[in-house]
Amino acid sequence: METSLQAPVIPSPAVKDTVSIRKRIRRSFRQIRMESVFKQTLAIAGLLLVILVLGILLTLITQSIPSIRLLGLKFIWGSTWNPVKDVYGAFPFLLGTLLTSFLALVICIPFSVAIAIFLGEYYPTGWFADVLKNAVELIAAVPSVIYGFWGLAVLVPMVRALEARFGVDQPLGVGIFSASLILSVMIIPYAASLGRQMIRMVPEHLKEAAYGLGATRWEVIRHVVLPGTKSGLFAGILLSLGRALGETMAVTMVIGNSSILPKNLFAPGNTMASVIANEFTEADKTVYLSALIELGLALFLVTVIINIIGKKIIDRFTNE
Amino acid sequence: MRTDNIQYRIGKSKGFKILTFVLAFACMIPLAAILFFIIKAGITRINFHFLVNIPRPVGEKGGGIANALLGSVIIIALASFIAIPIGILAGVYLSENKKGRLAYWCRLSVDILQGIPSIVIGIIAYFWLVKPLGGFSAFSGSVALAIMMLPVIVRSTEETLKMLPPSLKEAAFALGMPFHRVIFKVIIPVGISGILSGVMLSIARITGETAPLLFTAFGNPYLSADVTAPMQSLPLLIFNYATSPYNDWHDLAWGASLILLIWVLFLNVFTKLISARWKVQL
Numbered sequence: 001m002e003t004s005l006q007a008p009v010i011p012s013p014a015v016k017d018t019v020s021i022r023k024r025i026r027r028s029f030r031q032i033r034m035e036s037v038f039k040q041t042l043a044i045a046g047l048l049l050v051i052l053v054l055g056i057l058l059t060l061i062t063q064s065i066p067s068i069r070l071l072g073l074k075f076i077w078g079s080t081w082n083p084v085k086d087v088y089g090a091f092p093f094l095l096g097t098l099l100t101s102f103l104a105l106v107i108c109i110p111f112s113v114a115i116a117i118f119l120g121e122y123y124p125t126g127w128f129a130d131v132l133k134n135a136v137e138l139i140a141a142v143p144s145v146i147y148g149f150w151g152l153a154v155l156v157p158m159v160r161a162l163e164a165r166f167g168v169d170q171p172l173g174v175g176i177f178s179a180s181l182i183l184s185v186m187i188i189p190y191a192a193s194l195g196r197q198m199i200r201m202v203p204e205h206l207k208e209a210a211y212g213l214g215a216t217r218w219e220v221i222r223h224v225v226l227p228g229t230k231s232g233l234f235a236g237i238l239l240s241l242g243r244a245l246g247e248t249m250a251v252t253m254v255i256g257n258s259s260i261l262p263k264n265l266f267a268p269g270n271t272m273a274s275v276i277a278n279e280f281t282e283a284d285k286t287v288y289l290s291a292l293i294e295l296g297l298a299l300f301l302v303t304v305i306i307n308i309i310g311k312k313i314i315d316r317f318t319n320e
Numbered sequence: 321m322r323t324d325n326i327q328y329r330i331g332k333s334k335g336f337k338i339l340t341f342v343l344a345f346a347c348m349i350p351l352a353a354i355l356f357f358i359i360k361a362g363i364t365r366i367n368f369h370f371l372v373n374i375p376r377p378v379g380e381k382g383g384g385i386a387n388a389l390l391g392s393v394i395i396i397a398l399a400s401f402i403a404i405p406i407g408i409l410a411g412v413y414l415s416e417n418k419k420g421r422l423a424y425w426c427r428l429s430v431d432i433l434q435g436i437p438s439i440v441i442g443i444i445a446y447f448w449l450v451k452p453l454g455g456f457s458a459f460s461g462s463v464a465l466a467i468m469m470l471p472v473i474v475r476s477t478e479e480t481l482k483m484l485p486p487s488l489k490e491a492a493f494a495l496g497m498p499f500h501r502v503i504f505k506v507i508i509p510v511g512i513s514g515i516l517s518g519v520m521l522s523i524a525r526i527t528g529e530t531a532p533l534l535f536t537a538f539g540n541p542y543l544s545a546d547v548t549a550p551m552q553s554l555p556l557l558i559f560n561y562a563t564s565p566y567n568d569w570h571d572l573a574w575g576a577s578l579i580l581l582i583w584v585l586f587l588n589v590f591t592k593l594i595s596a597r598w599k600v601q602l
Contacts, residue, residue, distance in 0.1 A: 031498040038500035042416065045409035046426040049470065053429040056436070056444050063447060114343030122340065135348045141588045142354065143528020145555045146577050149562040150354045153361075153570075185350045218333035246437025248531040249555075253563060273439045273531070280443070280535050296440045307435030308428075 060297040067290035075294065081259040081275075083283070088291040090298075092261045096269035097299075099176050099262070100251060101244040104183035109237065111184075112191035116233065119192075120199025121225060140189035148253030151182040156254055159266075168266050174256035175268045182250050187243050191236035198232030198317065199225055232317050238310035242303045248273040272299050355581075361571075362578025370575055374543050375557075378566050385576045387543045388557040391458065394545060395537060395553055396523060398462035403469035404519055410470075411477025411515070412503060434471040441467050442532040450536055458544075458551035461537030465529060469522040476518020480511040517595045524587035528580060530555035554580045 067075065071088055078089020115136060123129040152174075159181070160173030202225050210220045226233075256268020257278055270278070272295045283289040369384060376383030410426065417423040441464050449460035488510060492502040508515070533539075538550040539560055554576055561573035 035499045038503070042409055042413035043422065045406050046413040046417075046422055048406060049410055049429040049433065049474070050422070050425045052467065052470075053432050055448075056440070059444055059447050060440070111343050111347045114340045115347060117340050118344040122337065132344060132348070135351055137588070138355075138585070139347065139351050141524065141584055142351075143530070143555055143580060143584060145528065145530045145558050145562075146358065146581060147354070149558060149573060149577055150357060152562060154353070154357055185347070188347050216329050216333035218336040219329070221336070242435055246435075246439070248437065248439040249559060253559070273437055276439050276443065277531060277534055280446075281538075293443060296443045299437055300440050303435050303437055304432050308431060311431050 056300070060293060060300055064290050064294035064297050066286055067294045070287055071291065075291065079261045083279070083285070083288045086285070086287065088287065090272070090291070090295060092259055093270050093272045093275050093295060094298075096176060096255070096262060097245060097271040097273070099265070099269070100179045100183055100255070100271055101241060103176070103180035103265070104187060104244050105237065105241055107180065107184035108188050108191065108240065112188050112236070112240070113195060113233065115188070115192040116195025116199055116236075117221060117225075119196040121221060124200060136189045136192055139185065144186065144247060144249040145253075147182050147186055148250035151178060151250060151254040155181060163266050168264070171266075172256060172268060174254055175266050176255065176262055177265045179251045179255040179269075179271070180265075182254055183244050183247060186247065186250060187240040190240040190243055191233070194236035194239065194314070195229065195233045198229040198236070201232075201318075202228045231313050235310045235313035235317070238306050238313070242306040242310065245306070246273060246299060246303050248277050252277045272296075358574070358577050358581055361574040362576075362581075365571055365575030366578060375541060375561075375569075375572055378568065381568060383568075383572060385554070385557060385572065385579065387540065388552045388554045388576060389579070390543065390545060391537070391540070391551040392527070392553040392555075394547065395458050395462050395465065395533070395551060396527060398459065398547060399465035399469060399526060400519070400523060402462065403466035403473060403522070407470050407473030407519075407522075408477050408508070408515060411474045412481065412507070414474065414478040415481035430471045430474050433467065434475075438468060438529055438531040439534075442535050445532060446535040453548070455548075456536060456538035456550040458537050458547040458549065461533045461551070461553070462547070464532035464536050465526040468526050468529060468532065472522035472525060473515075473518050476521065477511070477515050480514025480518070481507060483514075484510055513594055513597070517591050520587055520591040520594065524584055524591060527584050527587065528555055530559050534559075554583075 067088065071078075075088060075090055076094065077091055078087070079091045080087050080089050081092060115132065119129055119133060156173035156178055158173075159175075159178045160171050163171035163173065206224050206228070207220050210224045215223070251271055252274035255270060255274055257270055257274060258268040259270055259275070262269040276292050276296055276299075280289075280292055283292055369382065371384055371389065372386050373382070373384035374387045375385065410430075414423055414426060414430075444467070445460045445464035449463055450456055453460070484507065488506060489502055492506045497505070533553055533556050537553055537556065539556045540550045540552045544551055558573045558576050558580065561569040561576070564570070
């Protein structure tokens with residue numbers, strides 16, 4: 001945006017008073033100076049954000065160097081985590097994170113897609129849709145610690161009863177399955193709202209053409225709407241996945257916090273985020289702390305990559 | 321398309337419509353269950369006594385959450401104080417510079433910031449502030465929350481200002497206004513509703529955040545207004561008391577949950593009213 005580079009006020013012949021002319025000139029120059037100072041301030045604010053992100057990345061890398069140097073690749077594949085004996089294998093946490101996130105995603109996808117189709121295609125407006133839309137926003141608004149508390153008080157006993165019925169030995173209730181259930185509720189809104197926007201963007205004439213050929217409502221959705229919004233829905237699911245991977249509090253409260261490799265879906269476990277939340281303030285050794293930060297670095301990189309891919313897909317989609 | 325029996329096709333279409341309805345509204349069941357349970361468990365706890373007292377030790381009945389309420393307000397106010405000016409300035413920068421290398425990297429940074437897990441921001445604040453300053457402090461918690469607020473404010477400011485008609489700015493320039501006055505006297509006042517909804521949204525988002533406060537504000541069982549010392553906040557109190565083995569503390573946490581829920585919902589409704597009043601698209 002080209003902005004006005006104001007010329008200093010040229011004294012008109014009508015103005016006789018030289019003092020006032022000088023004053024006006026000085027004022028104009030001050031304004032011009034202010035203008036460039038202001039522009040620099042804006043640029044500095046922008047630069048600050050870039051520095052912030054670089055600083056975060058750098059801090060994570062430098063702080064996890066001791067663990068990277070000492071543990072190397074063993075860190076990823078080692079399946080025992082015993083800080084007392086200085087054994088740091090993060091595989092149980094990687095597995096825990098992947099299991100909870102993907103299980104949550106599998107549970108949430110049908111619901112998210114249904115909400116997206118409902119609000120995008122069947123009922124885009126009306127009080128009926130408003131109720132559902134507000135409910136979805138409410139799901140996103142409830143703080144994660146409240147989900148965790150509710151999960152601990154209500155969901156965990158239910159899962160425990162379920163486990164007892166299915167004959168799982170040691171029905172605890174807390175574990176990967178409970179964490180996935182809570183997560184699946186929490187991540188519904190992200191895929192649903194994005195999917196809804198994408199479905200709304202499908203051109204009306206395409207749908208009308210399909211109706212004109214005698215297609216039923218379902219056939220239009222199946223063969224026109226969904227193929228057109230495939231990449232948008234995929235991006236929404238990616239964003240949901242990013243949320244699920246980084247979610248900390250609710251998972252920490254219901255997953256059981258066990259550093260042993262989980263044997264089945266009902267076993268207690270730990271995710272990368274939950275182990276950081278639990279052990280960060282207890283880490284008294286440099287390697288221990290550094291190992292936890294390395295987990296944070298891994299979490300950071302994975303969520304950033306997932307989010308950027310998701311954003312790129314959305315950008316391409318909306319620009320078409 | 322296949323040429324099946326028409327009745328079958330219509331039936332299939334109706335079947336899927338019903339399935340979509342059922343699945344879409346099924347997500348309201350857990351939401352209703354959570355709201356109902358929190359209200360049921362929390363409502364009996366809340367009274368004036370609950371709001372103005374600090375928690376009692378284990379074994380004693382009663383006690384309140386005054387320290388957490390005060391702490392939350394202070395931490396959030398300080399975070400807003402840090403994040404709002406930087407966020408709005410960066411948003412203005414992005415809307416004024418649509419192209420350019422710095423603008424590109426800045427936009428990318430905002431996208432990255434939005435996706436960072438909150439626990440990682442807690443780690444960062446720990447290394448940037450808690451360790452150098454030599455102890456947990458409310459201030460470090462505020463900085464962590466401010467980092468979480470930034471992307472929301474920058475995005476909403478940029479999106480709002482981008483939608484303003486360019487003729488507004490051109491008219492102001494034509495009158496000879498210098499750039500900074502055009503921004504402060506024309507652009508920001510016109511877009512204030514969108515910026516304000518972004519700010520409210522970001523506050524609503526950080527009000528319930530616990531993870532960044534675990535290693536920064538840390539929590540404090542006593543009433544404290546000192547930002548250089550550990551401070552309690554509502555979500556921290558809920559987390560600590562909910563995971564404790566004592567029933568009295570669970571009761572306290574239920575009351576605190578209801579207060580937090582009401583607070584967050586109020587902020588969300590307020591944001592909605594602002595955006596509905598000025599017809600902002602967020």
